[in-house]
Amino acid sequence: MSDTTRDYLLKFWSLIDDILNAILFLLIGLEVVTIHLEPGSIAIGVLAIPLLLVARALSVLGPLAAMRPLLDLGRLAPPILIWGGLRGGISVALALSLPFTEERSLLLTATYFVVLFAVIVQGGTIARVIEHRKQRAAA
Structure with missing residues (x-):
């Protein structure tokens, strides 16, 4: 795997990680409203x-x-x-x-x-x- 491909791959998985974390914290924020x-x-x-x-x-x-x-x-x-x-x-x-x-x-x-x-x-x-x-x- 070339250095350029490795760099793109790491950036891709970093973006996926950020997106999934954003979705998780959005769901967490929606759930906080229901806590008594x-x-x-x-x-x-x-x-x-x-x-x-x-x-x-x-x-x-x-x-x-x-x-x-x-x-x-x-x-x-x-x-x-x-x-x-x-x-x-x-x-x-x-x-x-x-x-x-x-x-x-x-x-x-x-x-x-x-x-x-x-x-x-x-x-x-x-x-x-x-x-x-x-x-x-x-x-």
Whole structure:
């Protein structure tokens, strides 16, 4: 395959990826309108965020510790992998695919809270986290 063909192929699949993401987020936006925000579901959504961060830390720190004798990724790897574990379209798509039960609405609300936190807070601060960790590592 020539370099030009490879370039066109990568651009094509990138365009397909962008189109499918746009369709997914359009469907997500349409589904958000149907969510009923109740105090209980809001509380569960807010509590899901730290729970998810703890689960992410455990799932990152364990394998990193096990791999350390073979491959040391440095001191920046854990915080970047934990904070940079952004969630989004796939999480919501999986929640949307659940059968219509009374738990579905609660799980969907919690998923939306986690995804909003990931996109807005984590996505908006990952560069600062990396810079802060670089400065601490250099000191």
